[in-house]
Amino acid sequence: MVVVMQEGAKEEQIQHVIDRLVSMGFDIHRSTGASQTVLGAVGVPADFDPRDVEVLDGVREVVRITQPYKLASRAFRPQGTVVQLPRGVQIGGKEVAIAAGPCSVETPEQINLIADRVAGAGAKILRGGAFKPRSSPYSFQGHGEKGLVMMREAAEKSGLLVCSEVMDASQIQMMLPYVDIFQVGARNMQNYFLLRSLGTLSKPVLLKRGLSATIEELLLSAEYIMAGGNHNVILCERGIRTFETATRNTFDISAIPVIQKLSHLPIVADPSHGIGIRDKVAPMARAAVAAGADGLLLEVHNDPDHAYSDGAQSLYFEQFDKLMGELRIIAPAVGRTIS
Amino acid sequence: MSVEDWRRKIDEIDKRLVELLNERSRCVVEIGRIKQVSGDALYQPDREKQVLDGVVKANPGPLPDAAIRRLFERILDEARSVERIVMHGGDGKKEN
Numbered sequence: 001m002v003v004v005m006q007e008g009a010k011e012e013q014i015q016h017v018i019d020r021l022v023s024m025g026f027d028i029h030r031s032t033g034a035s036q037t038v039l040g041a042v043g044v045p046a047d048f049d050p051r052d053v054e055v056l057d058g059v060r061e062v063v064r065i066t067q068p069y070k071l072a073s074r075a076f077r078p079q080g081t082v083v084q085l086p087r088g089v090q091i092g093g094k095e096v097a098i099a100a101g102p103c104s105v106e107t108p109e110q111i112n113l114i115a116d117r118v119a120g121a122g123a124k125i126l127r128g129g130a131f132k133p134r135s136s137p138y139s140f141q142g143h144g145e146k147g148l149v150m151m152r153e154a155a156e157k158s159g160l161l162v163c164s165e166v167m168d169a170s171q172i173q174m175m176l177p178y179v180d181i182f183q184v185g186a187r188n189m190q191n192y193f194l195l196r197s198l199g200t201l202s203k204p205v206l207l208k209r210g211l212s213a214t215i216e217e218l219l220l221s222a223e224y225i226m227a228g229g230n231h232n233v234i235l236c237e238r239g240i241r242t243f244e245t246a247t248r249n250t251f252d253i254s255a256i257p258v259i260q261k262l263s264h265l266p267i268v269a270d271p272s273h274g275i276g277i278r279d280k281v282a283p284m285a286r287a288a289v290a291a292g293a294d295g296l297l298l299e300v301h302n303d304p305d306h307a308y309s310d311g312a313q314s315l316y317f318e319q320f321d322k323l324m325g326e327l328r329i330i331a332p333a334v335g336r337t338i339s
Numbered sequence: 340m341s342v343e344d345w346r347r348k349i350d351e352i353d354k355r356l357v358e359l360l361n362e363r364s365r366c367v368v369e370i371g372r373i374k375q376v377s378g379d380a381l382y383q384p385d386r387e388k389q390v391l392d393g394v395v396k397a398n399p400g401p402l403p404d405a406a407i408r409r410l411f412e413r414i415l416d417e418a419r420s421v422e423r424i425v426m427h428g429g430d431g432k433k434e435n
Contacts, residue, residue: 022382028418030412036403067428 001026003039003053004061013058014039020056022047046218067262072219072233077264083204084157085161085180089124091204091234092266095337096327097295099125099163099268100320102312103149104132104140107152113302115154117317118328121324122339126151126160127297131167132309148178163206163297171196186210186238186273189221196259199228205284206297208236208270215255219263235259235267236297237288239274247312248276251284256291268295272313278304281315282323289330289338298323362413367418371425381423387415 003021005014014037018028021041029040045240050062051057067073082092091097100118105111115126130147132140143150148164155162161180167188175182181204188194191208198205205225208300209218237256239249251274259267271284285296301307301314315323324338331338340348374381394411395404402410 011388019380019382019384022419022423027423029416032408032412257397 001041001053001065002063003041003059005037005039006060007035008059009058009060012284013056017053017059021318022052024052029326048197049333051199054274059072060166067219068132068216069219069223071231072222072263072265074262074264075337079264080273081231081264081266083234083266085204086112087124087159087161089161091268094288094335095339096293097125097268098123098298098324098327098338099127099295100298101127101151101301102129102301102307103299103314104129104142105150106143106308106309108150110302111150111154112157116157118300118314118320119158119160119304121317121321121330123162123298123324124339125163126158127163127183127299128153131165134309140200145178148175152178157190166194166198167236169194172197172201176201180204181206181234184208186213186258189213189218192221192224194223195221196228199225199230201230202232203230204232204234205230206234206236206268208238209252209255211241211249213238213240215258215262219259222263222265233265234262234295235265236270237267237274237293238270239276247280249274251275253284253287253291256288256293260292266294268297269293270297272297272299272310274314276313278313278319281313282319282326285323286326286330289327289336290334292334292336298325362402364418364421365413367421368425371422375426375428380428381419390415 001301003017012105018040018098020031020037021028025045026041027041027043031038041331044066050064053059054062070076075115080092082090084090089097100123102114111128118126128151130144131144132142151162151164162178163183164179165183165185166175168202182198183206184194184207189208207222218235222235225233237252239251242250244250251271256267256269269288271281271288275284285298288296298320299310299314300317300320301311302317304311304314304316307314320328328338391408391411394407398404400406
């Protein structure tokens with residue numbers, strides 16, 4: 001960390017800052033300039049808050065050089081993490097993993113039909129919600145465990161894995177036999193109790209970026225899971241809230257290369273939520289793969305017009321097929337494959 | 340004298356500097372041990388000021404006073420670091 005003192009800071013102010021930093025456990029490298037003094041502080045304590053130094057008299061700026069997250073940082077595993085799943089599926093390897101399915105699990109017929117179709121088109125993972133965190137308490141809330149049973153059966157028949165959202169730590173044990181990946185939704189990204197609970201498992205966790213979360217906050221949430229011992233974390237960009245109203249969210253494609261630089265964890269993209277409007281999902285999906293995403297989460301529905309939730313952003317089967325064909329052309333251009 | 344001759348002379352001076360810096364450091368280690376018992380603060384700004392003023396006063400040049408001050412700031416930085424290790428029960432040696 002570098003502490004830049006104000007121009008003309010008094011010697012007593014500089015001494016006070018050094019005194020505080022020394023008592024916090026830092027080693028100080030002082031550089032006295034003609035008008036400005038800079039203090040290099042080495043050995044950042046784990047619970048350090050830069051604001052404690054910023055508020056001291058005479059301090060102009062505190063620049064933190066190390067990241068507040070350790071396990072999630074690229075330096076922890078420079079070669080990158082490949083999350084291993086059943087049936088030989090990997091996320092973070094050469095192949096771009098496609099997860100597809102409805103927003104909500106509605107009926108056995110619906111989920112079987114969708115699983116069959118998306119598996120045929122090349123998807124490896126069936127995504128779908130059994131618990132639906134909706135903006136309104138009066139909207140469809142999901143089938144719960146019954147929905148998970150339907151999903152598991154459909155996935156087994158089609159040779160897919162299951163990814164479904166866990167809303168609360170109390171659901172984890174019940175969900176364990178049904179899911180291959182626990183999804184943490186955007187609204188729960190900073191539910192630290194849930195993250196800690198998932199950290200005690202070995203089952204992979206797909207962590208979605210919160211609607212207003214910075215990339216650093218997303219990586220700190222990943223750190224919560226990893227600190228508990230579960231290093232099988234998959235990050236997911238799903239769009240953030242901006243001033244733009246033309247789309248549901250602004251899909252932050254730049255997050256993909258940024259995260260790949262900062263972290264060793266795989267990063268997948270959810271263009272369905274990222275954009276929220278069906279006809280714009282495919283272009284964003286193509287862009288995400290071109291930008292280096294390790295996988296995609298796509299909402300696909302047999303009858304989007306009558307879907308219980310998020311119909312407007314769900315792809316028709318034909319659109320999904322066409323998109324998969326396009327992705328198979330794009331992926332090799334960036335050194336990836338799609339089966 | 341040739342460049343090589345001057346460089347040989349510099350190498351000899353550097354060896355003496357290393358010896359002197361370590362001799363200084365041994366004194367710091369002893370102070371660290373005393374402070375470990377007495378509980379006195381690691382960082383003593385008045386004493387550091389005294390050291391810096393003293394070396395500047397003793398500076399005959401050609402190095403400018405500001406340069407001497409900067410060099411000794413680095414020496415003090417390292418001395419504090421050594422002293423901290425001693426005060427925490429180490430022998431004053433850092434790994435890096």
